[in-house]
Amino acid sequence: MSIAIIGIHFLLTIENENDIISIKERRFMAKNDYTKESIQSLTPREHVRKRPSMYCGDTSTPNQLMMELFSNALDEHNIGHGDTIDVSIDKSGLCRIEDFAQGFLVDEMRDDGKTVFQAAFDTMNTSGKYTDDGVYEGSSLGLNGIGTKLVTYLSKNVMAETVREGRWECNSFSDGVLYSHQSGDAKQTAHTGTTVTYLPDEQFFGTGKTSVLFFKKFFNDITCICPTLTVFLNGEKISHNSIEDMLDEKRGKDIEIVGNHFVMNTDKINLAMTFTSGSQAKIIPYVNYGITSSGPHITGIKSTLTRVFNNWAKENNLLTAKDKNLDGAAIQEGIVLVCNINSKGVKYNAQVKDDIIDMDTSFTTALGQQLEVWLDSNPEDAKAILEKAILARKAAEAAKRARAAVKNNKKRGNKVKILNPDKLKDAEFLGQDSTLLVVEGLSAGASMCVAREIDKYGILMLRGKLINALANKDDRLLKNEEIQLLFKALGIKPYEDYEETNLRYGRIGICVDSDSDGYHIGLLIASALEHFCPKFIQENRLCWLRSPLYIVKGKDKEQYYFTDQEMDAARPNLPAGVEVQRCKGLGSLSASQARNSMFGENQHMDVLIPTDKTKNKLITLMGSNADGRKNFIFNNIDFSEVKE
Numbered sequence: 001m002s003i004a005i006i007g008i009h010f011l012l013t014i015e016n017e018n019d020i021i022s023i024k025e026r027r028f029m030a031k032n033d034y035t036k037e038s039i040q041s042l043t044p045r046e047h048v049r050k051r052p053s054m055y056c057g058d059t060s061t062p063n064q065l066m067m068e069l070f071s072n073a074l075d076e077h078n079i080g081h082g083d084t085i086d087v088s089i090d091k092s093g094l095c096r097i098e099d100f101a102q103g104f105l106v107d108e109m110r111d112d113g114k115t116v117f118q119a120a121f122d123t124m125n126t127s128g129k130y131t132d133d134g135v136y137e138g139s140s141l142g143l144n145g146i147g148t149k150l151v152t153y154l155s156k157n158v159m160a161e162t163v164r165e166g167r168w169e170c171n172s173f174s175d176g177v178l179y180s181h182q183s184g185d186a187k188q189t190a191h192t193g194t195t196v197t198y199l200p201d202e203q204f205f206g207t208g209k210t211s212v213l214f215f216k217k218f219f220n221d222i223t224c225i226c227p228t229l230t231v232f233l234n235g236e237k238i239s240h241n242s243i244e245d246m247l248d249e250k251r252g253k254d255i256e257i258v259g260n261h262f263v264m265n266t267d268k269i270n271l272a273m274t275f276t277s278g279s280q281a282k283i284i285p286y287v288n289y290g291i292t293s294s295g296p297h298i299t300g301i302k303s304t305l306t307r308v309f310n311n312w313a314k315e316n317n318l319l320t321a322k323d324k325n326l327d328g329a330a331i332q333e334g335i336v337l338v339c340n341i342n343s344k345g346v347k348y349n350a351q352v353k354d355d356i357i358d359m360d361t362s363f364t365t366a367l368g369q370q371l372e373v374w375l376d377s378n379p380e381d382a383k384a385i386l387e388k389a390i391l392a393r394k395a396a397e398a399a400k401r402a403r404a405a406v407k408n409n410k411k412r413g414n415k416v417k418i419l420n421p422d423k424l425k426d427a428e429f430l431g432q433d434s435t436l437l438v439v440e441g442l443s444a445g446a447s448m449c450v451a452r453e454i455d456k457y458g459i460l461m462l463r464g465k466l467i468n469a470l471a472n473k474d475d476r477l478l479k480n481e482e483i484q485l486l487f488k489a490l491g492i493k494p495y496e497d498y499e500e501t502n503l504r505y506g507r508i509g510i511c512v513d514s515d516s517d518g519y520h521i522g523l524l525i526a527s528a529l530e531h532f533c534p535k536f537i538q539e540n541r542l543c544w545l546r547s548p549l550y551i552v553k554g555k556d557k558e559q560y561y562f563t564d565q566e567m568d569a570a571r572p573n574l575p576a577g578v579e580v581q582r583c584k585g586l587g588s589l590s591a592s593q594a595r596n597s598m599f600g601e602n603q604h605m606d607v608l609i610p611t612d613k614t615k616n617k618l619i620t621l622m623g624s625n626a627d628g629r630k631n632f633i634f635n636n637i638d639f640s641e642v643k644e
Helices: 005-012 015-026 044-050 050-057 065-080 116-122 145-153 210-226 245-251 298-313 363-377 379-407 442-451 481-489 516-532 533-539 564-573 593-599 610-624 626-636
Strands: 086-089 095-099 153-166 166-176 177-185 195-200 232-235 237-238 260-266 269-275 281-289 335-341 356-358 431-440 457-462 505-510 542-545 551-554 558-561 579-582 605-607
Touching: 005 298, 044 050, 044 145, 044 610, 050 065, 050 145, 065 095, 065 145, 065 195, 065 210, 086 210, 086 481, 116 153, 116 166, 116 177, 145 153, 145 195, 153 177, 210 232, 210 237, 210 245, 210 281, 210 335, 232 457, 245 269, 245 281, 245 335, 260 363, 281 298, 298 356, 298 363, 298 379, 356 605, 363 379, 379 558, 431 442, 431 481, 431 516, 431 579, 442 457, 442 593, 481 516, 505 516, 516 533, 551 564, 558 564, 558 593
Parallel strands: 086 232, 281 335, 431 457, 431 505, 505 542
Antiparallel strands: 086 095, 095 195, 153 166, 153 195, 166 177, 232 237, 260 269, 269 335, 542 605, 551 558, 551 579
């Protein structure tokens, strides 16, 4: 916009000359309170106390203070000094941490008149980890010489003691300022190391209380990834044998689908991994013994898993060369992975070191190589993982199609109020890719509701047999509750054409007992569709979902047979000791039996393909012409085989 146009717009917004004067006055004559005193310089102590969240992140609790001190103690352990850290957290808020390490140099004076030990607690950017001498290389979480200063500046009182080479030094601080310095010979019974006692200042933290529960969980994890360390928390000993101890806790109640863990331990990474029946991915990555939430190390681990598993799947014919690679989400479904990575030169986004910007990820090369060896050595475990991943991908693709259906006005959860919620249990996603399973009775419906894949199968529970649509008048049919429910569940109005986009379900699956009554119910459903909406059948939308007629129970698994012919053919080859059970009906199946026999790889879903011949048979058998039905029966049934 030009200056001239801006000027015109300005003039149009004011009414008279007085307005112009008032605006000028407000623009050029308004009092300005901005002075040189507005520019302040804060000391490090003042800045930390002014902006504590900049250094601590979450200030709802003072947990970060203990984390800073513990990290220093852990650094000492990792370079070979001390195998125990003792922590106490009092209900009053008072905290104490004691390591059994080498301690600080005592009464070692600096040019500024402070001892080295005092400066470590009250002089910002003071650290023994700046030099590239390799002492803390690859093991230290502390980098910037800030952590202990946060404890001093954000606590009411701090007492820091250290013992080394028979000498003792103690510095006490109040509100971040030194008020007492003592030193001398240590007691003969004193061990080397550093002890810090402090009381967080409530004015900087929401509760002022350090969380015992948080640190109990944290110390439990740390001692798993660092099994040479023992931690005491309020007198309770916390220690573990290996990183594998962490897997059982993290997987929770999920059942492992592998018999062996993948474990890797090098100078750069300590890692343990398992896979479970669950759907959640649990990846817990530590770097230099600090928990992290994001960074290139996590990306590197995930991409390595995806690459190696896909390569193995194709090399072992679980995927063909033409198949798309499995994505990371499918492979990681049910994973539990814990690790600690040792790395130098790690770049974090802030003092709270959970988000890593840059770090060395060369460890992924060794990870890929060792994982390949593990897969070759444990082929059954590898197949179990990949078969689950393939199923996860299919489920994700089905969900994607369902979401697309929702987007195209095939609305998710379109449960019309007039539908009976006791008889109709809708699929989670409605539309062309979903199927309405019609069952007889509430008991059968209950099993199927649990067994089904809820995203794509709805359940309609009929009460008894459907009214015969080919042998009754319309006024009676249209008043029938079951007929109404069937067509409303489909999104179809009797005698009216439908658009595909308006269908609530793309097909019907007749799901009844494998006996004469079941077949009769199936014919009644077909009759209703033929009478009111033959297009639905003509478009091959009517199917028969077979239920098992026989269950053969072995020691470890069950086998299902769907016809007498199948069972007769299998009997001679059945192993000794198995039990052959004839199903009493769909309602007698447990949810797991229904799931295993009627969904997944065992599913027998047959499309009822319409022809003029089948249409005529249906009308003959189900229509009102009794003489025609009688003639058909006598002409097509061999009564010589009927047992009296």
